[in-house]
Amino acid sequence: MYPNLENILRPIGHKEGRTVKLAILMTLLVGGLGISFVKRGMTWENDRRAFLMLGALAALYLAAIPLGRLRTWRTLQKLCSRFSAAQLQRIELECTEATPIRGVVVTSRVLAGEMTLLPIAEIVWIHEQNTVQKAGVATINELIVVDKERKQHRLMLSVKAGPFRQADAEAVREIVTRLRKHSPGIFFGNDKELTRRFRTDFAGMVAHVEQRAAEMSER
DSSP states (O other): OOHHHHHHHSOGGGSTTHHHHHHHHHHHHHHHHHHHHHHTTOOTTTOHHHHHHHHHHHHHHHHHHHHHHHHHHHHHHHHHTTSOHHHHHHHHHHHHHSOOBTTBEEOSSEEEETTEEEEGGGEEEEEEEEEEOGGGOEEEEEEEEEETTOOEEEEEEEEEESSOOOOOHHHHHHHHHHHHTTOTTOEEOOOHHHHHHHHHOHHHHHHHHHHHHHHHHHO
C-alpha cells in the first residue's frame, strides 16, 4: 500500500530484485554441485548421503526466503502501526519526493531508513559509530539515533572495505541539517560532554529538544 516507504524500510537483502537474484544464484550453485556429483560418477545408490545433504541445503534456503520476508513484513507493520492511515499517506508522498542520503530519508515528520521509522519529534540525540569487523575486513559506518525513551536505533550508512574508515561526514551533516529544520534542538555528536549528559541528565536533554520545538512552532 505504501511501496516507496516500504522499500526504504526493508533490509538491504530484501530490496526489490535482491531476493530474486539470490534465488537464481542459489539455484545455479545447487545445480552446479549436482552436475559435478554426476560427472564424478556419484550415484544415488552409492552416495545417497551427499545427495541428501545437497537437497537439504536447497530446501533450507528455499524455506528461509518466505520466512525471512514474513518476519520483515511483520516488523514493517509494527513500525507503521504508530501512524494513522492519513499520516502514512503523507509520509509515502514525501518519501516519493525526497532524495535519500545513503539510504536514509528525512521528511517533515519522520526519519526513515533500514528497519527504522521514527517521528522526528521523538529524536533526542544522533551520533556516528564506526564498527570494524574481525580481522579488519570492513568498517561499518552507522548513525545511532536515540529517542525519548532512551532507545537506540541504528541506521547503516555504508560498509567500506578495510580497517577503520571515517563515515561520510558530508552525508551525516546533511541528514542532521534536514532533521534540525523540523526539530532544531536535536543533539549531534559523540563527545564526552554529550555522553555524560546522556548518562546523568537525559531528562534535561529531552526538555531542551521539546523547548526548542515549542519555540519553533510559536514563530
